Amino acid sequence: MKITKEKKLSLYNKMLTVRAFEEKAGELFAKNLIPGFIHLSIGEEASSVGTCSVLNKDDYVASTHRGHGHMIAKGADPKRMFAELFGRTTGYCKGKGGSMHIADFSIGILGANGVVGGGFPIIIGAGLSIKLRKTDQVGVVFFGDGAANRGTFHEAANMAAIWKLPVIFVCENNLYASTTPVDYSLAGGSIAGRASAYGIPGYNADGNDILEVREIVGKAVKRARDGKGPSIVENKTYRYRGHFEGDPQKYRTQKEIEAFKNKSDPIQLFKNILKKEGTLSDQLDKDLREEVYSMIEEAVRYAQEAPLPKPEEALEDLFVNP
Amino acid sequence: MTERILSCSEALAEALAEEMERDETIFILGEDITAHDGIFGQFKGLHKRFPGKVIDSPISETCIIGAGVGAALTGMRPLVDMHFADFFTTAMDEIVNQTAKIHYMFGGQAKIPLVIWAPDGGGLSAAAHHSQSLESWFIHTPGLKVVVPSEPADVKGLIKTAIRDDDPVIFFQHKKLFAQTGPVPEKEYLIPLGKGDIKRQGTDITLVTYSRMTYLSLEAADQLAKEGIEVEVIDLRTLKPLDFDLIAESVKKTFHVLIVHEACLTGGFGAEIAARIGEELFDYLDAPVVRVGAKDTPIPFSPVLENFVLPQTDDIVEGVKGVLNR
């Protein structure tokens, strides 16, 4: 797949944005400024950014509880995201959703989901709708290694396969489903491997190599858009933070985390490539990071000044016609 | 105007045909709906008339509902057939956590114009997994509308409204009523959600009911009329939103209430209605509000047992007399 320098820099920028957003969110959470709980995707930027970079604005994405990266990668505005995390009325969901239920239908995001595996049936619906409406859209459902064991995964894979729905199942296998390691819970050891049971292609990708993610997901997307049906893509990646912020993480060692950080940080890996080919200089890198950083700071400020909803607003938005 | 008689099944098929003709974003999804036009013939003629819009599904309820949700979110108006209300349980997450909550938790960004349709109710010896009345669960889930018509004219008018409504509607039809006939107007008409219907005027007691129990209540009312007791039978038609004003108007006239439903007594919708009547119409009550419902057991198979568990006309007659202390 050909890719311009500008495109590469924009991808890099996007990854920086996701990382900066997540780190900021973690910081704010630690200061007790974000109610509830948040699940950060630091370390998984290549998967979200890479996948969304091959989608059009009107393609659909069903996200997960760890969905901030998906949102930003698809084009969501960090200002409105922070506002939502702070429970403000100008957040994406008027403060009614919070971190796990952010959505932006104007860019095809059918919402993050608080139920693991909750996105599969929804993307089936989107896929069916695309077929009935005869458009050339596709739908992507992000899911983790844990969700691959839910009944909804199998029902959806089967259904997508029999109807050749234009959907792509993108798994972000970060080796842990909350506290449960994947080699304990995943029968057959491979999520992409499950695709063959449904007669559809299953692809493995290095989820920390953004260009590889783009390549492979891009293949699956083309297949879908061409009407050939669904695929499963397994992006092997790793998350540097706990399942949720505040997770005591007794299920893995600090050593392991450090090893991954040092060896396969997707941003670092991409930076190395860009620097090697001369697309990125240290100065440019510094500038980009500063820009991203100040944009994130600005977004937080916006959110902190955003109005809180009035208590009675809790009764609104239950029905379109009450 | 000639009186046209249709069965509940025919009324549904006719309504769906009219709606699908009018709006091409409507499609139907469910198990076994093309081969036999649905297990009760309720989709008769539709898949031939609207090819590609009546879709058979594998046995994957989470994805049947989910398909409904996803399609509704992306510009379609699906009607999904759950085959038997008893199978809602296999897709409860999709109904309760997704369908009911998406509009609200995403701050009103997206609407779900989805109708989830299912046959419910017992009395056919279909036993525990094919005879339940589960409307209470959905009334108890904010974000859903619940409709339970009894007669063909109501079926037609309400399913049209439900399809055109931009909110998710759970639509139950009693399986014993598919063959039940009744007059259905020829011209186009809609029945608004949230409006009950007085099926029989009366002065002595207000009987609040819905679905198949409406018919048993009318039978009971005829019997009681012979003894000089005039029962006012209100068929709620929509359970959520509830037409409480209609109930109130009647209670202010009769001062006595009996609530009858086929769902089991404990935690049945009657309990909610009774509580509201107690709160809002306290000073109009000349006797406690009494409910008639099924015994609190799974529905047994043997007809002797099933008839004992499900409310019968005699139970309703007794219930009325009890409230009136006669």
Added chain:
Amino acid sequence: MIELKIPKLGLTMESAKLLSWQFASGDEVKKEETIFVIETDKVTFEVSSPADGIIHPIAKTGETYDVDQTVGYLAENREVYENLLKTYPAEMETHERIDETKEEVVTKREETSPGPAESEKRITASPLARSMASSHGLNLAEIKGTGPGGRIIREDILETLKELEMVGKEKEFLPKAVDKDFLGKEPLETIPITGIRRVIHDNMYMSLSQTAQLTLHTEAKGEAFVDFRDRLNKRLVKEEIKFSYNVILVKIVATALRMHPKINASIEGDEIKIWQQIHIGVAMESEDALVVPVIRNPDLKSLNEINRDLNELIIKTRENKLLPDDLANGTFTISNLGFADVDYFTPILRPPESAILGVGRIIRKPGIKNGHVIPEAMIGLSLTFDHRIIDGAPGARFLKTVKEMIEAPVLMIV
């Protein structure tokens, strides 16, 4: 555990009769619910519970108890209540409680007291019946319930209202349809003599049987009296209370009593007490019974003040809100039956008072002036006094003073 006592409802109250308990032993009561009703003089008072709890009455209805005497207990929970039962066994008859979870308690109490009680039973009525009763001012305790378990229902209220309409119109005697020569005598209605009626019944009898009453009659010319009142009322600004004849009579009598102090007296044992203060009671009708609220020290008050006091008492009487202090310590009574066209009558003394003035209507009669017959407004006056301590002459002299002041109200200025 709280002791329930007879409350002190006024300076003068010393004891009260326990009329009824609203609950039986073991019933749960809520704070501020009425738990028992007492009667003092002619005032009934509902005593409310000081807290939530389980009640255990020990006093008997119909008996009189002193102020501050313990008549029952309020337990804060079942345990405390059980202990109470051991120490203070119920003296009252209790009724069966339909409560499955407390069967042991029920059997225990049934051992000590067989049979259902009646006036202690909780009144059950449907919400509709209650609101109908309330809007018609009906007392549920007096209505028989025909609903399940004796519950009062709408029909019963309608029935009662029908009956009341008949009573109001002085129920026509409905003879037995067929036999006009029937010689039997059957009650149309049976009313028990209780409450205020009982008090009046007893007092009237006691008065006539224990004092030496006689009544003097005279007539006062009413022209100046009527004129005086009219002038007073003409001067009034819109919202001010109009003066009634009784207000002026109270002042006249008070002034007269100052001039004849021996009339303002009582017998106590072997002594005559001539009182320092003058307290004049004005007889009124309250809910078909006689009640005499008292104007305090009218001799020291202006007509305006007496007018205000009397008006307050009239309102209280009408709303049935008279307190014992409103009725206590009268030294003289005025009873005005002019409204019923009575001229003269023999008012009955109200012990321990020794005199009572009956006033008749103001009626235009033929009088004689300068040998000619002229129309004259006359007022009948009837003074009853206790001859044990007031002889005929002093009594007559007092009456003459009153007559003269009525004929010339200006004489009030003394």
